[in-house]
Amino acid sequence: MTLQPERIRAVVSAIPPGAVATYGQVAALAGYPRHARHVGRVLARAGGDGLPWHRVVGAGGRIALPARSPAAREQVRRLRAEGVVVTAGRVDLARCRWQPGLDELLWGPGFATSGD
DNA sequence: TCAATGACGTATC
DNA sequence: CGATACGCCATTG
Numbered sequence: 001m002t003l004q005p006e007r008i009r010a011v012v013s014a015i016p017p018g019a020v021a022t023y024g025q026v027a028a029l030a031g032y033p034r035h036a037r038h039v040g041r042v043l044a045r046a047g048g049d050g051l052p053w054h055r056v057v058g059a060g061g062r063i064a065l066p067a068r069s070p071a072a073r074e075q076v077r078r079l080r081a082e083g084v085v086v087t088a089g090r091v092d093l094a095r096c097r098w099q100p101g102l103d104e105l106l107w108g109p110g111f112a113t114s115g116d
Numbered sequence: 117t118c119a120a121t122g123a124c125g126t127a128t129c
Numbered sequence: 130c131g132a133t134a135c136g137c138c139a140t141t142g
Contacts, residue, residue, distance in 0.1 A: 003139065023124050034137055040123035041139075056123080064123045071123080
């Protein structure tokens with residue numbers, strides 16, 4: 001196998017509630033830079049393995065799924081339920097973007113960096 | 117093996 | 130901001 005879905009799943013499942021990450025971000029964190037599409041493929045295949053797939057959005061916080069699709073609505077619903085602000089099919093990355101690393105180690109997940 | 121596709125991303129118009 | 134184009138690469142027919 002050339003790709004390890006396991007890696008993708010690990011990253012996605014590591015996203016804390018109330019935070020979101022982009023496909024590219026997840027891919028990069030998983031060790032597959034520029035493999036953003038494969039993240040989507042893995043999620044599509046997961047489809048309910050208990051992965052917080054709804055915490056994964058497109059570039060700029062855009063919902064990657066068709067707004068009419070039930071999945072998209074479900075995603076928005078879940079995000080809002082976690083306190084994520086979703087407007088016009090978009091997530092406020094400035095507040096909800098998952099920033100793993102030292103920050104997370106020091107402040108812990110859920111710590112919303114005011115970015116601005 | 118080739119061609120088409122996809123829960124993407126960036127650049128350009 | 131919407132439409133297009135191109136890059137990316139595993140998967141599928």
